[in-house]
Amino acid sequence: MTTTLRDPAVRSGLRLLGRTLLQYRRESMFSVASALLWMTVVVLTPYLTKLVIDRAIDGEKREMLLPLVGLVVAAGVLKAVGIGGRRFFAFSLSYRAETDLRNRIFEHLQRLAFSFHDRVPTGELLARSSSDLSQVRLIFAMLPISTANLVMFVVVVIVLVALDPVLGLLSALTVPALLFLANRYARRVLKVSWDVQQRLADLSNVVEEVVAGVRVVKSYGQEDQEVGRLSRAANRIFTRTMDMLRLRSIYVPLFELIPAVATVLVVLVGGRRVVEGSMTLGDFVAFTQYLVALQFPLRITGWFFAELPRAAASAARVTDLLRTAPDIRDLDGATSLPDGPGDVRLTDVSFSYPDGPPVLDGVDLHIPGGSSVALVGSTGSGKTTLAYLLPRFYDPSNGSVRIDGIDITGVLIDDLRSEVAVVFEETFLFSATIGENIAFGNPDATEEQVRLAARLAQAHEFIADLEDGYETVVGERGYSMSGGQRQRIALARAILRDPRILILDDATSSVDAITEGEIRAALEQVMEGRTTIIIAHRTSTLTLADRVILLDDGKVVASGPHEELLASVPRYREVLAESGVFPADEGAP
Amino acid sequence: MMYARFGGDNKVERPIRLLRRAGGYGKDLIGPAAGAMAATVASTVARLASPLVIRLGIDKGVIDRDLRIITNATLILIAVLVVQYVSQRVSVYSVAWVAERYLRSMRVRVFRHLISLDMGFFGRSKTGVLVARMTSDIESLTEFANQGAVSVVSSVLMVTGVTGAMLLVDVTLAFSVLALMPLLIVMSLVFRRYADRAYQAIREQIGQVLGALQEGISGVRVVQAYTQEGRQAIEFGRVNQRYFEANLSAAKAIASYFPAVDLLASLGIALILFVGGSRVLDGDMSFGSLVAFLLYLGYFFEPIVQLSNVYNLLQAALAALSKLFGILDTRTAVPEVDRPTVLAEPVCGEVNFRGVSFGYDPETSVLEDIDLAIGCGERVAVVGETGGGKSTLAKLAVRFHDPTRGSVSIDGVDLRELSFAALRRHVALVPQEGYLFGGTLRDNLAFARPDISDEEIWSVCATMGIGDWVRGLPERLDTEVRERGSRLSSGERQLVALARALIADPALIVLDEATSNLDPETEARIEAALSVLFEGRTAMVIAHRLQTARRADRVVLVDGGRIVEEGTHDDLIARDGAYARLSEVWKGTGIAS
Numbered sequence A: 001m002t003t004t005l006r007d008p009a010v011r012s013g014l015r016l017l018g019r020t021l022l023q024y025r026r027e028s029m030f031s032v033a034s035a036l037l038w039m040t041v042v043v044l045t046p047y048l049t050k051l052v053i054d055r056a057i058d059g060e061k062r063e064m065l066l067p068l069v070g071l072v073v074a075a076g077v078l079k080a081v082g083i084g085g086r087r088f089f090a091f092s093l094s095y096r097a098e099t100d101l102r103n104r105i106f107e108h109l110q111r112l113a114f115s116f117h118d119r120v121p122t123g124e125l126l127a128r129s130s131s132d133l134s135q136v137r138l139i140f141a142m143l144p145i146s147t148a149n150l151v152m153f154v155v156v157v158i159v160l161v162a163l164d165p166v167l168g169l170l171s172a173l174t175v176p177a178l179l180f181l182a183n184r185y186a187r188r189v190l191k192v193s194w195d196v197q198q199r200l201a202d203l204s205n206v207v208e209e210v211v212a213g214v215r216v217v218k219s220y221g222q223e224d225q226e227v228g229r230l231s232r233a234a235n236r237i238f239t240r241t242m243d244m245l246r247l248r249s250i251y252v253p254l255f256e257l258i259p260a261v262a263t264v265l266v267v268l269v270g271g272r273r274v275v276e277g278s279m280t281l282g283d284f285v286a287f288t289q290y291l292v293a294l295q296f297p298l299r300i301t302g303w304f305f306a307e308l309p310r311a312a313a314s315a316a317r318v319t320d321l322l323r324t325a326p327d328i329r330d331l332d333g334a335t336s337l338p339d340g341p342g343d344v345r346l347t348d349v350s351f352s353y354p355d356g357p358p359v360l361d362g363v364d365l366h367i368p369g370g371s372s373v374a375l376v377g378s379t380g381s382g383k384t385t386l387a388y389l390l391p392r393f394y395d396p397s398n399g400s401v402r403i404d405g406i407d408i409t410g411v412l413i414d415d416l417r418s419e420v421a422v423v424f425e426e427t428f429l430f431s432a433t434i435g436e437n438i439a440f441g442n443p444d445a446t447e448e449q450v451r452l453a454a455r456l457a458q459a460h461e462f463i464a465d466l467e468d469g470y471e472t473v474v475g476e477r478g479y480s481m482s483g484g485q486r487q488r489i490a491l492a493r494a495i496l497r498d499p500r501i502l503i504l505d506d507a508t509s510s511v512d513a514i515t516e517g518e519i520r521a522a523l524e525q526v527m528e529g530r531t532t533i534i535i536a537h538r539t540s541t542l543t544l545a546d547r548v549i550l551l552d553d554g555k556v557v558a559s560g561p562h563e564e565l566l567a568s569v570p571r572y573r574e575v576l577a578e579s580g581v582f583p584a585d586e587g588a589p
Numbered sequence B: 001m002m003y004a005r006f007g008g009d010n011k012v013e014r015p016i017r018l019l020r021r022a023g024g025y026g027k028d029l030i031g032p033a034a035g036a037m038a039a040t041v042a043s044t045v046a047r048l049a050s051p052l053v054i055r056l057g058i059d060k061g062v063i064d065r066d067l068r069i070i071t072n073a074t075l076i077l078i079a080v081l082v083v084q085y086v087s088q089r090v091s092v093y094s095v096a097w098v099a100e101r102y103l104r105s106m107r108v109r110v111f112r113h114l115i116s117l118d119m120g121f122f123g124r125s126k127t128g129v130l131v132a133r134m135t136s137d138i139e140s141l142t143e144f145a146n147q148g149a150v151s152v153v154s155s156v157l158m159v160t161g162v163t164g165a166m167l168l169v170d171v172t173l174a175f176s177v178l179a180l181m182p183l184l185i186v187m188s189l190v191f192r193r194y195a196d197r198a199y200q201a202i203r204e205q206i207g208q209v210l211g212a213l214q215e216g217i218s219g220v221r222v223v224q225a226y227t228q229e230g231r232q233a234i235e236f237g238r239v240n241q242r243y244f245e246a247n248l249s250a251a252k253a254i255a256s257y258f259p260a261v262d263l264l265a266s267l268g269i270a271l272i273l274f275v276g277g278s279r280v281l282d283g284d285m286s287f288g289s290l291v292a293f294l295l296y297l298g299y300f301f302e303p304i305v306q307l308s309n310v311y312n313l314l315q316a317a318l319a320a321l322s323k324l325f326g327i328l329d330t331r332t333a334v335p336e337v338d339r340p341t342v343l344a345e346p347v348c349g350e351v352n353f354r355g356v357s358f359g360y361d362p363e364t365s366v367l368e369d370i371d372l373a374i375g376c377g378e379r380v381a382v383v384g385e386t387g388g389g390k391s392t393l394a395k396l397a398v399r400f401h402d403p404t405r406g407s408v409s410i411d412g413v414d415l416r417e418l419s420f421a422a423l424r425r426h427v428a429l430v431p432q433e434g435y436l437f438g439g440t441l442r443d444n445l446a447f448a449r450p451d452i453s454d455e456e457i458w459s460v461c462a463t464m465g466i467g468d469w470v471r472g473l474p475e476r477l478d479t480e481v482r483e484r485g486s487r488l489s490s491g492e493r494q495l496v497a498l499a500r501a502l503i504a505d506p507a508l509i510v511l512d513e514a515t516s517n518l519d520p521e522t523e524a525r526i527e528a529a530l531s532v533l534f535e536g537r538t539a540m541v542i543a544h545r546l547q548t549a550r551r552a553d554r555v556v557l558v559d560g561g562r563i564v565e566e567g568t569h570d571d572l573i574a575r576d577g578a579y580a581r582l583s584e585v586w587k588g589t590g591i592a593s
């Protein structure tokens, strides 16, 4: 993929660098200006020293000594100011850019659709927003000093050419030579740098995954296996980094060697000309002095060239991410959802996940506003998938979904989702207080409202029993609560949202029976006049719904009240394991 | 323990101690490191030599108009440059090799320790923060490892050489320069105080940033469902801003320190010019000496500025090191015994809780004085209200935590007396959420026994009744399930997690609501399969289903951290107590299925 600087990804990466620089014009300018000030003083200081020696000491003018030395001190102060300014503004530029880019990545990630997050592992995204961004930042930090050096380089070359065209041009040859080398190096190292960054991301992925799933690792005592996985990842970083550093060890010393070769040529050619008498000694000495002065800036430039390709590769990885458009986004001319009872109509809806078999196959379904249906089907029959189409977490591959008569693809997503609330199968709690978790969808809710929602979800009682009540901070993934407690908080969160359409996806699966009975009573109240879709397997919950829909093989195969289906649809009995086809069921010892 | 609670404000440990310890981890790299140093010294010497040769060519050749010397000087110069190139190439490569080797071993070392820590630790720590330790912190050592060593060598080489030369030229002047050194040291110490704090804060904040990022990504579905993208971004921006500010305060420290060092160098030159100039004018010193002295002075201060740069890199590296050592110093609350007892084969998984009490934090106890014996091959159902302590009981059975009081044993051996290898081999816990790793279905199924054959996997799948489902997947066992198993439905993930446990073939299996997302049909099938697969093994099953309880040999009702009733289903029904009431509710809700 990214092997040359002309690669589109790399180009857009470089463009990103440029744009960011423009964005922080002030910092960039100040830092380059300070660097130039510093550089100028550096160039002038030897001249000042010479002045002190020639005028005051050699010229034996004692009264000149103090003022001239004062001048040296003044120059020192200026130089210090230049260094301080350069460093400070370079830092602030580079960290501002990094912080800003990270904010943009985060914002972007929040908007990328489910399908993206299904596909791209978390660790990978973490790496792009840390490891890759540090590479990008580095180049910004180096920019001012490199620019100043470049300026100085050009000035010195001009002076050299003016001093002596032949020798000047001879030493100016370093420029094309350096550019040639830098380009060659970049071409060879780009791909390698990309790989190194990718492998760092892979490692980050291993760590993220293992830490998140540490319970499984420990359950099976597979720590060694995971350490093996990590050490393979670390090894892959090592080998590829060494490939990169091998290239660097070839080229970076060359960047230093080229100017040195120029010096040799000048000494040889110039020396001869002085001996032959075609050049004055003074000119020659001045010339070599300037040449020596070139060494340092060239070293910095070489250093810059060495870092640039890696930064470009990382910038390309960042833009690669930022340029990924969300699969689900507002259409042009999307409108808000007009008021309505929450009537849902699916017409000939088919859906398949990318590179997967069809999950839904021509589903027709009408849920009148304010009514409730229960979705029943065996594991993997597509219940969750069907539910996910309503808030447009995915778009159907075929057919249409309408809410109150309006095709939801034409509705503003924020509007749509504020009217369709989902309680997910797997509970996710943020590391925040219980109160904040419940109010997640309504940050402005009053304490009363939060409590009411918690009451309806049968969560208030156990929350109130906690020492800190609603202020209790729950850990990541809500670790410190039992499964049923977490589900009730998630339920309260949805209730507080007060949506037109409420979807409960197996939302009480780990709530115990007694509590569930209590929740059910409250749910009846919540469901009053609200379109509700319940995915569940417990008969008690199913009977809450006006109607049950049996999903099988991607199709709606039956629909009607629970009792009716139970009596007339064998498949329904099977799914609910009420058919007695499993003798083991009855044969409890 | 100094770093027992990493992630908080660490006390700063003495740099020397940190460095010595960091060095200790690289003992096996001493040989290559010495080689790398030698190459670095050679390249530094060569780089310093070339200006001397040029000077020689000019002084002796050009000024004296001697073509032969010019030619010779050129030849020598070429030779020096060749040496410089070769040695520099070797130096860059070998230094990097040593550094990368070190980082690699550091990654593995920290990870190995991290993963050996107890579940309590993981409950307290954010995933993203731990990722930051393993990635950002270690990566931040690279710069120091690669640049630091090289700069130190060349700088120290130059400073000592030049100091000697200056002393030879003029002792008084040399001392007046060296008199500035205490000032430098004071400045460096002041800098350290600020930089230390700033760099610690940076490491702390990068952890927070990755923590917030990781959480933002894991919770992205909820965020979108509740249209909180904007607010999340603002909140992340705040965390990110703190990281920026930590960096900015480091930048301020740096932007004060470096100019100060540089100003000191300028003052040094001014001082020499003034003192030396006066002495020359007084006739106490020769003009030539002063010029020579000034020449050296340039070479003296440049490396000092360089060293201050390294010093800065070092501060940053120390902050990262102290975070990493913080992890390495965290002791596990569930340590492995030195000389483990060996379980007698065949292991049947008899479990015994004796007077067990436990609390996640010492003050509030979650389990109180539990006595429970589950015999060989027995299947016990644990039921009760949410929050009663069922999962906690399960976690103690697999030693995710140790009881605060009492003991848990398997086949008569206290879990604390067993090696982890033996314990994990014979005991498995299947939690509610089927956590799958990115990789193929086979990788996940064979997680506990990586070298198992496909036939065996297929046979377990067949017994569980998921063989057809697996065959229906696009690439069967080779289907990539993706991170967290995101390619499967949650019920399917539970099925895989169950199959994974059965393939692990433990003597005691603990199911913690492991079938809660399955449809009743599938669940019944699984229960039936368990009976087959668990012939002669012990099972502890937590569930909210009457069927599960009925099928069990014995039922244990847990409430408020105590066992309130215990006995067979029929006995308990007959007793007409809490369980009988629960059972009535079950029947009413249809959970009986």
Ligand SMILES: Nc1ncnc2c1ncn2[C@@H]1O[C@H](COP(=O)(O)OP(=O)(O)O)[C@@H](O)[C@H]1O
Pocket (backbone or CB within 6 Å): A118, A353, A354, A356, A359, A377, A378, A379, A380, A381, A382, A383, A384, A385, A386, B486, B487, B488, B489, B490, B491, B492
């Ligand atoms: N993100 C996904 N990518 C690919 N396939 C998926 C994804 N989510 C679910 N599937 C597949 O789609 C089918 C239906 O899943 P789902 O709707 O979650 O079932 P359930 O009825 O259990 O809720 C399953 O076979 C599952 O493997």
Ligand SMILES: Nc1ncnc2c1ncn2[C@@H]1O[C@H](COP(=O)(O)OP(=O)(O)O)[C@@H](O)[C@H]1O
Pocket (backbone or CB within 6 Å): A479, A480, A481, A482, A483, A484, B123, B360, B361, B366, B384, B385, B386, B387, B388, B389, B390, B391, B392, B393
């Ligand atoms: N990791 C933890 N840290 C602190 N408290 C916890 C943790 N896990 C569970 N608890 C608390 O312990 C009690 C028992 O929880 P648990 O054993 O999960 O209940 P059950 O499985 O019966 O629903 C609950 O009050 C819960 O809040």
Ligand SMILES: [Mg+2]
Pocket (backbone or CB within 6 Å): A383, A384, A385, A425, B489, B490, B491
């Ligand atoms: Mg589902």
Ligand SMILES: [Mg+2]
Pocket (backbone or CB within 6 Å): A482, A483, A484, B387, B390, B391, B392, B512
């Ligand atoms: Mg539990």
